[in-house]
Amino acid sequence: MGRRSDHSRAELERMIILEGHRQLAEVGFSRFSAREVAKRIGYSIGTLYNVFGTLDRLILAINTRTFQLWADHLRARLDSADGDRIRTLVEGYFSFARENPNLWMAIYDHRLPPDVTIPPEYEEERAELTEIVTREVAAVLPAAARAHAPRLARSLVATVHGHCIFALNGTFALMGESNPLELALARVRESLMPSEPC
Amino acid sequence: MGRRSDHSRAELERMIILEGHRQLAEVGFSRFSAREVAKRIGYSIGTLYNVFGTLDRLILAINTRTFQLWADHLRARLDSADGDRIRTLVEGYFSFARENPNLWMAIYDHRLPPDVTIPPEYEEERAELTEIVTREVAAVLPAAARAHAPRLARSLVATVHGHCIFALNGTFALMGESNPLELALARVRESLMPSEPC
DNA sequence: TAAAATAATAGACAGTGTTCAATTTTATCG
DNA sequence: CGATAAAATTGAACACTGTCTATTATTTTA
Secondary structure, three states, X not given: OOOOOOOXXXXXXXXXXXXXXXXXXHHOHHHOOHHHHHHHOOOOHHHHHHHHOOHHHHHHXXXXXXXXXXXXXXXXXXXXXXXXXXXXHHHXXXXXXXXXXXXXXXXHHOOOOOOOOOOHHHHHXXXXXXXXXXXXXXXXXXXXXXXXXXXXXXXXXXXXXXXXXXXXXXXXHHHOOOOHHHHHHHHHHHHHOOOOOO | OOOOOOOOHHHHHHHHHHHHHHHHHXXXXXXXXXXXXXXXXXXXXXXXXHHHOOHHHHHXXXXXXXXXXXXXXXXXXXXXXXXXHHHHHXXXXXXXXXXXXXXXXXXXXXXXXXXXXXXXXXXXXXXHHHHHHHHHHHHHOOHHHHHHHHHHHHHHHHHHXXXXXXXXXXXXXXXXXXXXXXXXXXXXXXXXXXXXXX
């Protein structure tokens, strides 16, 4: 068979990513099946492999879309934020993860083999998220410390991430912790104003 | 066939866990195979399922062993520590993960289905790690704040964990961060002495 | 219209976790 | 010792998975 009259190649790629995204959100990373995705969009498994070459590259594409939605989520919340933009950021990190647990965890579940490299355009999409945080961190830092904003931002993302993971995977529940978000926010606040004025 | 003369049931269970641990360390979570474990110890796949019932419970047992080794790792380092026990703790967290990346990541790769519950004796083993941290945090905290040690310890574990994950999964490398350990330690220090004396 | 390029298929292969009836070994007891 | 009950072990069968590839169908181009 050849090209179907009603789908260009780019449209097909987009269909696969969207359906894959839907699947991943529904069943989670460990139960994700490329065959099932193919079936649901009415194509055969072979076509899927013709388009993406390998499962890793398909998941890479799907996860990059999750990053985009995540960045959108943060931007939307910042746009309608009251004064406390740092809290908004931390809450946005948590709420996206909580509202899309399977998609969010899949980002970190997917460990790609050493021979597979992530396409540069994907890397840029993913970097957006850190840049959003860096901007807000820089804005809240005293002018003298502003040069350290990028490094501090990276560290704060890691800090919030650690709290968010423990919240979602049950570690905090096991430890008896009931409010991971406030815990994360407290750590971020400490780092953003290291010495209280006396 | 019946009981083999040279292995009691408990010994067999231990054999499976040890060989599974070896396998997991070698090939990582995603390529782990119960069949391969059975083959390597000279038993059939059926026996493995008779002993552990399900793959989830086998991995639970293997990962619990990793927790034990991790706690041992931390205790050994603390026993031969110079004055800076907090640094020792953070370095111990990182070094275990770096020396056993597959085993360490498998702990967090394994998301058990909601119908499977973790055996209480496993939970206790895993709690050891947090208790070690809590003790050290309490020791370094001013007496007035000592009551908050457990909660702060949970939070600091999450903080270090976030940095450690980003170090191992390549996120920090992508961000251009070359020294995740010092970054984590800086965050921990800030939280342990929130207001510098003026 | 003929030839070349592209798109799509589905069967084959080697794996996986899981189940379970059949079989073999061990333990027990008269 | 020998028969029987209990326990342990097996491996084939099942329904999946990702991946590859020869074949077929459709479009595009010459």
